[in-house]
Amino acid sequence: DAKTTQPNSMESNEEEPVHLPCNHSTISGTDYIHWYRQLPSQGPEYVIHGLTSNVNNRMASLAIAEDRKSSTLILHRATLRDAAVYYCILRDVRNRDDKIIFGKGTRLHILP
C-alpha cells in the first residue's frame, strides 16, 4: 500500500502559485520523498525529491516539514500545462530497486 496521503483533486488559477500537500506520517529515516506527475496521455515524469531540507529545481520547490511527516510541492506560477496528476512517493534509500508504489495522487486542474 502507498504510504502517502494526498487530496484527490485541487484547482488553481493560471499564473498563481499552487501548493500540493502530502502526508506521510509513517515515514522512516531512510525514506526520500519523491514527486512525479503524469500529464494526460503520457507516462509519469520526475518532478523533484528531497530528504530533510527544502529543495528547488527548475520545475518546482519541495517544502518538507521539520518532523518529515508531511511535505508540500510548490509550483510557483501554474500554467495550463501543469494540469496533471501529481504523485507523492516515498523511496527507501536502502532499496536497490525501482519498484514504486503509487497512490491515487492529486489531480490538479488549472483554470484559465
Next chain:
Amino acid sequence: KAGVTQTPRYLIKTRGQQVTLSCSPISGHRSVSWYQQTPGQGLQFLFEYFSETQRNKGNFPGRFSGRQFSNSRSEMNVSTLELGDSALYLCASSFGGQISGNTIYFGEGSWLTVV
C-alpha cells in the same frame, strides 16, 4: 538524448491471444521496470529487471512475464489475454543500483485493448 521508447503505442487483441510489448531504455540505463495503469486500480508495479535478471515482482498472475536482453532492452508478455488486461502498460528505466536520487524515466506507454 533519446527517452524511453515503447512499441507498439496502440494495439487491439482478442481474448485468449497473447501479446508482447517492447521497451528500449535510455542509453546507459540498466534497470527496466514495467507498470500497468487502469482507471480502477491506478498505477501498479509489474516487475523490474536489472542486468537481465528479474529483481522485483509485483502481485500479478503468471500470465504476465518479462525479460531483459543484454543490451538492456526489455519485453513483457501477457498470455491468454482477458478483458481486464486492457490497460496502459508503462515501461521505465534508470541507471539502477539504487541511490537516493536515482531518477526513473517513463516511456509514453503502450495502450492495450482486449476485445
